[in-house]
Amino acid sequence: MSPWKAANVGDHVNTIDTPALLLDMDAFEHNLNRMMSALDRHGVRLRPHAKSHKCPQIALRQIALGAVGICCQKVSEAAVFVEAGVNNVLITNEIVGQTKLKHLMDLAAKAQIGVLVDHASQIDALAKAAHLRGVTLDVYVEVNVGANRCGVSPGLAAYELAEQISSTENLRFAGLHCYQGTAQHMRLPTQRAQAIAAAAQAALDTRTLIEARGIPVQTITGAGTGTFMLERDSGIYTELQAGSYIFMDSDYGRNELSENEVSFQNSLFVLTTVMSRPSEEQAIVDAGLKASSVDSGMPIVWQRDDLQYVKASDEHGVIATPDGDSLSLESRLMLIPGHCDPTVNLYDDIICVRGEVVEAVWPISARGALL
Amino acid sequence: MSPWKAANVGDHVNTIDTPALLLDMDAFEHNLNRMMSALDRHGVRLRPHAKSHKCPQIALRQIALGAVGICCQKVSEAAVFVEAGVNNVLITNEIVGQTKLKHLMDLAAKAQIGVLVDHASQIDALAKAAHLRGVTLDVYVEVNVGANRCGVSPGLAAYELAEQISSTENLRFAGLHCYQGTAQHMRLPTQRAQAIAAAAQAALDTRTLIEARGIPVQTITGAGTGTFMLERDSGIYTELQAGSYIFMDSDYGRNELSENEVSFQNSLFVLTTVMSRPSEEQAIVDAGLKASSVDSGMPIVWQRDDLQYVKASDEHGVIATPDGDSLSLESRLMLIPGHCDPTVNLYDDIICVRGEVVEAVWPISARGALL
Numbered sequence: 001m002s003p004w005k006a007a008n009v010g011d012h013v014n015t016i017d018t019p020a021l022l023l024d025m026d027a028f029e030h031n032l033n034r035m036m037s038a039l040d041r042h043g044v045r046l047r048p049h050a051k052s053h054k055c056p057q058i059a060l061r062q063i064a065l066g067a068v069g070i071c072c073q074k075v076s077e078a079a080v081f082v083e084a085g086v087n088n089v090l091i092t093n094e095i096v097g098q099t100k101l102k103h104l105m106d107l108a109a110k111a112q113i114g115v116l117v118d119h120a121s122q123i124d125a126l127a128k129a130a131h132l133r134g135v136t137l138d139v140y141v142e143v144n145v146g147a148n149r150c151g152v153s154p155g156l157a158a159y160e161l162a163e164q165i166s167s168t169e170n171l172r173f174a175g176l177h178c179y180q181g182t183a184q185h186m187r188l189p190t191q192r193a194q195a196i197a198a199a200a201q202a203a204l205d206t207r208t209l210i211e212a213r214g215i216p217v218q219t220i221t222g223a224g225t226g227t228f229m230l231e232r233d234s235g236i237y238t239e240l241q242a243g244s245y246i247f248m249d250s251d252y253g254r255n256e257l258s259e260n261e262v263s264f265q266n267s268l269f270v271l272t273t274v275m276s277r278p279s280e281e282q283a284i285v286d287a288g289l290k291a292s293s294v295d296s297g298m299p300i301v302w303q304r305d306d307l308q309y310v311k312a313s314d315e316h317g318v319i320a321t322p323d324g325d326s327l328s329l330e331s332r333l334m335l336i337p338g339h340c341d342p343t344v345n346l347y348d349d350i351i352c353v354r355g356e357v358v359e360a361v362w363p364i365s366a367r368g369a370l371l
Numbered sequence: 372m373s374p375w376k377a378a379n380v381g382d383h384v385n386t387i388d389t390p391a392l393l394l395d396m397d398a399f400e401h402n403l404n405r406m407m408s409a410l411d412r413h414g415v416r417l418r419p420h421a422k423s424h425k426c427p428q429i430a431l432r433q434i435a436l437g438a439v440g441i442c443c444q445k446v447s448e449a450a451v452f453v454e455a456g457v458n459n460v461l462i463t464n465e466i467v468g469q470t471k472l473k474h475l476m477d478l479a480a481k482a483q484i485g486v487l488v489d490h491a492s493q494i495d496a497l498a499k500a501a502h503l504r505g506v507t508l509d510v511y512v513e514v515n516v517g518a519n520r521c522g523v524s525p526g527l528a529a530y531e532l533a534e535q536i537s538s539t540e541n542l543r544f545a546g547l548h549c550y551q552g553t554a555q556h557m558r559l560p561t562q563r564a565q566a567i568a569a570a571a572q573a574a575l576d577t578r579t580l581i582e583a584r585g586i587p588v589q590t591i592t593g594a595g596t597g598t599f600m601l602e603r604d605s606g607i608y609t610e611l612q613a614g615s616y617i618f619m620d621s622d623y624g625r626n627e628l629s630e631n632e633v634s635f636q637n638s639l640f641v642l643t644t645v646m647s648r649p650s651e652e653q654a655i656v657d658a659g660l661k662a663s664s665v666d667s668g669m670p671i672v673w674q675r676d677d678l679q680y681v682k683a684s685d686e687h688g689v690i691a692t693p694d695g696d697s698l699s700l701e702s703r704l705m706l707i708p709g710h711c712d713p714t715v716n717l718y719d720d721i722i723c724v725r726g727e728v729v730e731a732v733w734p735i736s737a738r739g740a741l742l
Contacts, residue, residue, distance in 0.1 A: 002447035002740045003454065004474065017470045017742045051685055073686040076373035083374070093657075093686065094646045096701050099388045103375065118647050121700060142647075149687055150647040150655050181684065275465045276489050276513075276521035284521050286464075289666050290716050291741055295683070312666070313552065314422055314712050315444040315464065315741075316520055329492060330467050341685050345661050345717070348739050367739075368719050369373045370662055370686075371388045 007351045011358040018273040018332065019287035021347040023247075023362075025354040027267035031246050035228075036065050038262045039240070042232050047071055047090060047221065049243030052341045054366035055350060056084030058246065069112070071241050072366075075103045080366040082111045090114035090221065092177065092241065094122055094142070094150060100371070101125060105133035114138035116177050118152050123164050123171065130170035138174035139165045140221065143206055145199035147181040154202035159210045166215050175219030176210075178203040179241065184226035185251060185296075189258035196230035203236050226255055229262060249340040251296040269302060270335040270343065271351075272317065274327050283327045285309075285317040292317075292335055293342035299335035309335065378722045382729040389644040389703065390658035392718040394618075394733075396725040398638035402617050406599075407436050409633045410611070413603050418442055418461060418592065420614030423712045425737035426721060427455030429617065440483070442612050443737075446474045451737040453482045461485035461592065463548065463612065465493055465513070465521060471742070472496060476504035485509035487548050489523050494535050494542065501541035509545035510536045511592065514577055516570035518552040525573035530581045537586050546590030549574040550612065555597030556622060556667075560629035567601035575607050597626055600633060620711040622667040640673060641706040641714065642722075643688065645698050654698045656680075656688040663688075663706055664713035670706035680706065 006020035016022070039046055048062050049071040059070050059081055069088025072078040078089045087110075094116050095104055107113050108130065117123050117139055130137050141161045144151035152158050158176065165173040183195035199222070207217045221239040223231035228245075231237040244252060247268035257263055272287035289312040292299045301307040301319065306326065311318040317335075321327055337343035344350070345367050352360040377391035387393070410417055419433050420442040430441050430452055440459025443449040449460045458481075465487050466475055478484050479501065488494050488510055501508050512532045515522035523529050529547065536544040554566035570593070578588040592610040594602035599616075602608040615623055618639035628634055643658035660683040663670045672678040672690065677697065682689040688706075692698055708714035715721070716738050723731040 001736075001738060002742045003450050004447065004742065006742060015470065017468070019741050076375065079374050094655075096646050097388070097644055099386065118649060119700060144649060148649075148653075149684070149689065150649055152649070273468055275467050278489060278515060278519075278521055278523070282519075284465075289664070289713055293660070294666050295660050313520070318520065329490060342660055346739065347741075365372075367372060368717065370390050370718070371373045371375065371377060 001348045005349055007358045009358055013353055013356050016271055016351060018271050019291040020271045021350050022269040022271050023350050023352045024267045025352050025359055027265040028246060031264045031267060032065055034262060035245050044232050045239045047239050047241055049241050052243035054364050055362050056081055056365055057362045059086050074369055075100050076371040077366045077369040079107055080369055082107055087111040094118055101129035105129050105135050108135040108137050114140055114174055116140050116142040117161060118142045118150050120164055127168045127171055136170050136172055139171045140174050140177040142177040145178045145180050145202045146195055154206045155209055158206045162210050162215050175217050177221055179222040184224040187256055192227050193230060196227050200234040200236045244340050247340040250300040250336045250338050266336050268340050270337055272333050272335055274329055274331040277329055280324045283319045283321050285319055287317050288312045288315040290314055292337045293339050296339035299337050302334035302336055372719045376720055378729045380729055384724055384727050387642055389642050390662040391642045392721050393640040393642050394721050394723045395638045396723050396730055398636040399617060402635045402638060403436055405633055406616050415603050416610045418610050418612055420612050423614035425735050426733050427452055427736055428733045430457050445740055446471050447740040447742040448737045450478055451740055453478055458482040465489055472500035476500050476506050479506040479508050485511055485545055487511050487513040488532060489513045489521050491535055498539045498542055507541050507543055510542045511545050511548040513548040516549045516551050516573040517566055525577045526580055529577045533581050533586050546588050548592055550593040555595040558627055563598050564601055567598050571605040571607045615711050618711040621671040621707045621709050637707050639711050641708055643704050643706055645700055645702040648700055651695045654690045654692050656690055658688050659683045659686040661685055663708045664710050667710035670708050673705035673707055
């Protein structure tokens, strides 16, 4: 990591070293509150996904505002948050292998931990490890509700796993994980509505079947920033996992919103500096693909429709400047990353800015927690 | 970062937690030696690019084998290597802004530091900062030899900057930076040969013009893993900057090699585990786009032509398994990353493996050094 930080508390924004990851605190707090008010009196809980921010300070704020806990993707990621005081984590993944199971059970001894399964052998392995450690674990059956990634088919296959969990010591059948990931970036509201209607129907069918056979399904969890209002209004989902809403990014910005959909503000930026101005047609900035993940497209230059970030190499970004001399050496630009989650994962700290002043520097403590 | 490491020295490879970044030491050492023998008695120096590995242990090995120093892309990256004992670093970038210049001069007080310029105002700012700190800096003029990124045009524009540097106290005109980056991944040998012939001609023309006006051009530096033999044989380049040769990746693997081109071995892998087997057609592994950068394409499954890594989300990878049941839960696969540099930048450590044993765990100390 860099031997020095991009900024310190109290610095003026003009002195922040670049490239740096900025959080606009006003926009961030607007997003936090907007989500809570969108869920108010709808009878659904928020369990935001912490893979987006990997930052305990953010998780603790979300919980203070009413989130029941957080989601993580990895055992080591969850461990960072538990260490920081988060006592309720759902790991939205299947966890296999002795090493990971041991770490998972160590966590379950300290906090309420949930985990997913989509195969009988995973349940056996979880039970054995939980028994050995003397802990109890919340186990959710992952159901494939249309994303075609992990998960069993809706219906009987899910019941069989639920039944196995229910009859196993040290495990508690907590509910169904029904995340429709591919719906999040469908561009049209009608496409998203159709996908989530199908997901909710699959979840309902599965819940009905399981409960008809005598096993209560307490929780149906899923949803992301692109569709959470659909799951909220489904009457089926009880817990929502949206994560990106706190930051937003240019890929989410390409979603067309219907009239009644809540919009969030861009709060996450990569601050970058023009380091070379080789021609009238282009400027080169110091933020490349190690500063802004390009898996979901190039970043967008904030509030500069005249400029286009056209190409990224490791540590260079090429900005097309069709209007010529509007940028000079040392000009600073704000970029909206293409995809917030993997961009945040490139930084050790997030520089929290209010107005023109650095208000805080928060460590992204779970950055790189891949295990 | 993860509170625990993927492996410790002495561990068997089968116990390495995943996803983990592996270095096959035999292949790595083969590559190190292969490069040195390829350059032996050709009158060119090697200054390998450390942006690929960001690992002092690797840089020190390269130097022990004969490299004259290293290249870095960032001031903070260079600082990590200087701190680790590397005393000769060329920062292959324009450095602008007071904060960066101050850190740069602090480095120049400890080691031989070079830097690029492509504008007169950069030279003025470097001179002022160097004078203030009482240090002398090597300054190279970056010439655009075909990559169309940074750099002045060949010829007179380069002379003007060289003349300005030569007549400025605290700065030493060290030569020309003539890196043709876009040639590295041209697929056909004839394309690469043509691109580097043009780059070498531009470098020669520029050197001739500058020297005719009385300023010696000591060094012409450039080249990457895709073309280094062409620069080696050009009679023009004196220093080569190849970096990826130590690791290789699937993007370099798509370059077609001519008969006389040196080939390197894949030494860098992402070890991953099957965590879900939702259908006959696909397996889900625990390495997604936070474990293997997809900017240059999906990873390739090592020595498993029957398997294709088809899709990455944050922490999931989808493997198409057309032959059905060949993979079970907990199966482990080795992935060749699409692009080595940004993949290495996702990890805190590289697990060095010889045969079936972990021989070392090297910190990737300059990971995330973006400033």
